[in-house]
Amino acid sequence: MTILVEWEDLLYRYPGGEVVLNGASLQLAAGQRMVLLGRNGSGKSTLLRHANGLLRPQRGRVIVAGQPLDYSRAGLNVVRRQVGLVFQNPDDQLFSASVAQDISFGPMNLGLELDEVRARVAEAAQMCDVADLLERPTHALSMGQKARVALAGVLAMRPVALLADEVLAGLDPWAYEQVVAIFDRLVAQGGAVLLATHDLRLAEGWADVVAVMEQGRACISGI
Numbered sequence: 313m314t315i316l317v318e319w320e321d322l323l324y325r326y327p328g329g330e331v332v333l334n335g336a337s338l339q340l341a342a343g344q345r346m347v348l349l350g351r352n353g354s355g356k357s358t359l360l361r362h363a364n365g366l367l368r369p370q371r372g373r374v375i376v377a378g379q380p381l382d383y384s385r386a387g388l389n390v391v392r393r394q395v396g397l398v399f400q401n402p403d404d405q406l407f408s409a410s411v412a413q414d415i416s417f418g419p420m421n422l423g424l425e426l427d428e429v430r431a432r433v434a435e436a437a438q439m440c441d442v443a444d445l446l447e448r449p450t451h452a453l454s455m456g457q458k459a460r461v462a463l464a465g466v467l468a469m470r471p472v473a474l475l476a477d478e479v480l481a482g483l484d485p486w487a488y489e490q491v492v493a494i495f496d497r498l499v500a501q502g503g504a505v506l507l508a509t510h511d512l513r514l515a516e517g518w519a520d521v522v523a524v525m526e527q528g529r530a531c532i533s534g535i
């Protein structure tokens with residue numbers, strides 16, 4: 313079993329806040345569909361934000377594709393190609409004027425050729441069904457459209473592990489099924505998907521592994 317992302321005994325306290333992660337350990341393996349459950353404020357997003365170095369633990373370590381995270385700019389560039397993180401609130405993820413610019417932001421930052429960037433943007437936009445929105449300003453989208461654009465921006469980086477925070481919450485049933493199919497495709501290609509969610513349907517019907525955040529730790533659940 314190839315472990316793509318490993319959280320090892322993390323301790324994390326937000327500046328001036330309380331301890332959120334306290335001995336949190338979890339492994340996400342290639343080919344896994346994992347759901348992370350837990351009450352509001354239990355630390356699910358905080359755990360996810362450690363996987364690509366957005367947060368740095370005060371104790372413990374994060375290992376991606378066998379390498380402990382390197383928090384230098386170059387190191388974070390490498391890890392952000394491997395681990396894609398979709399935020400809970402798409403407004404935290406969308407910055408550019410247009411949808412096309414937003415989806416191309418990540419691939420442009422990788423320094424890819426323009427043709428390659430265009431191909432990736434077209435592919436990701438088509439997968440997420442936002443191809444007809446490419447010229448639209450991001451601020452003029454509905455929440456469900458924003459969520460799909462944010463996902464397209466992450467997919468355009470072609471991550472091997474995709475971590476998403478409540479990404480399915482605001483989607484209509486049709487878009488929901490479509491996004492689940494995108495996750496399944498990534499898993500079938502040897503990647504892994506971890507969804508932080510309150511959606512028990514996903515835990516019961518979709519996940520291979522269900523983890524629960526409680527008291528600063530992630531426990532693998534039997535359900």
Ligand SMILES: Nc1ncnc2c1ncn2[C@@H]1O[C@H](COP(=O)(O)OP(=O)(O)OP(=O)(O)O)[C@@H](O)[C@H]1O
Binds near residue numbers: 353356358359525
């Ligand atoms: N930027 C921040 N600064 C200080 N405290 C924070 C910050 N972000 C989150 N917290 C606190 O850390 C704790 C864990 O938050 P987190 O967002 O990780 O939980 P969650 O399990 O994802 O919650 P939800 O299900 O509501 O999305 C909460 O008590 C929250 O108030």
